[in-house]
Amino acid sequence: MNIISNIQDVIKSEVFAITKVGEDLNNHNQDYEDVVNKIINLKGRLIFTGVGKSGHIGEKLAATFASTGTPSFFVHSTEAMHGDLGMITKKDLVIAISNSGETKEVVNIIAPIHRIGAEIIALTGNKNSTLAQKSDFLLLVQVNGEADQFNLAPTNSSTSALVIGDAIAVTVSKAKNFSEKDFGKFHPGGALGKKLLKEGVIK
Template sequence: MSLIKEKAVDTLKIEIDAVTKLIDRIDDEFEDAVNGILECKARLIVTGIGKSGHVGQKVAATLASTGTPSFFMHPAEAFHGDLGMVTANDIVLAISNSGETNEVVNILPIIRRIGAKIIALCGRRDSTLGKNADWFIDAGVDREACPLGLAPTASTTAALAMGDALAMALLSARNFTAQDFAVFHPGGSLGRKLLLTVENVMHSGDENPVIGVEKTAKEALFVMTAKGVGATSVVSSDGTFIGLVTDGDIRRCLAQGSEFLNEPVDNFMTKNPITITKDKLAASALSIMEKHKPRPITVLPVVDDKKHPIGIVHLTDLLRQGVV
């Protein structure tokens, strides 16, 4: 193995070892810290400087997007006025591997004076930060991956992983759902996937292909061609959904002769196929299509509570909306 590969592999092994050892640090005090945050009436304010500050910004963003009101406060700016962001009802999550970082340590007395509580995400319980915290979360590492022992590597990886552990523990304790997550992520494909309902993507009204059960294959073909969906719902005389005809059904039957076009759709339609309601997530419709046995399907009829067909969803509609 070349020197380059060797150093890269060594780095990963050291950081994997650092994160693995965190498992034994998830103790009663970690749980107490989580409960303290759950009982907090205000915000969880994350602070740290240098590489720990970068980790802190990511941790704060993860917390905020998963149900825990949070923001990042730069400790140097805090010392010059930004401590006005902190209230007595807040909790401050201070990140420092050594627990002696000047900018972080210097704001501890003011945080105490304000009345906010402190969680130390730190490598040393006997440090200034560790001693002055209400809760101590141990993110210490045996060594850095840096061969010089100088650049924060394993320690920042461990802090980031422990921050994620904290955020996910809080998410679970709050019973935070995918719908809750969507509220904070309305933009982009993620928001579309989580927020779009079947009603948002289905063909409805004049665009919804529907024919009576007495109609012929030829008439079904005309309806499918006019609506451009590749399928049509079939209803009984009282308008109840009873079947589905697809262009695939038509092609397979045409292979046996053109006289088939005069047959009623009742002779070859799929009876009582899978349906969905308009209030379901579009992602659920995609899942049904993909997992259908013995093979995936490309169209899904939408029915109301009286089993009347009110729309139809095509796979291409879901893909076009970014629901993947």
């Protein structure tokens, strides 16, 4: 096996998947616009949920939204069924991530979340799935397959979900006129904090 060639093939596969997802937005622009406007006008918090690799993506996206002006956090779908649903209020908006849309742990919390009164956005690759059908909004992120040799490991699908989430976070931040000064308030530490302090953004 040519190691470098194999690495390049995986990168090309993921880039192709992301490009296709971007092009597919033209077919779902109203859905995406509705979601973005919902987040912009949100009175509560934006909550992500999922398990496995989708859960890890949810954790990252929650951190991205929080750091760019939208109060957000992650609730593990399994833990939600054992008390963590108490973190969710009727003013919140939940983004549930599952590529198949049939992940048991994610599907199981749909009804309890609706009983609380919160709305749900399905971020999935299957528009006919239980998650898509029972959610209030749909972000369809379809890929033709994964990047590994068995077409099993979440790679193209998880990367595409991450990119879509990042794109929405930045779009929402821009719509809210989130400034560099606002950004600095949430990043006082590390190399980034030092840079903003030096530039006078943080005082």
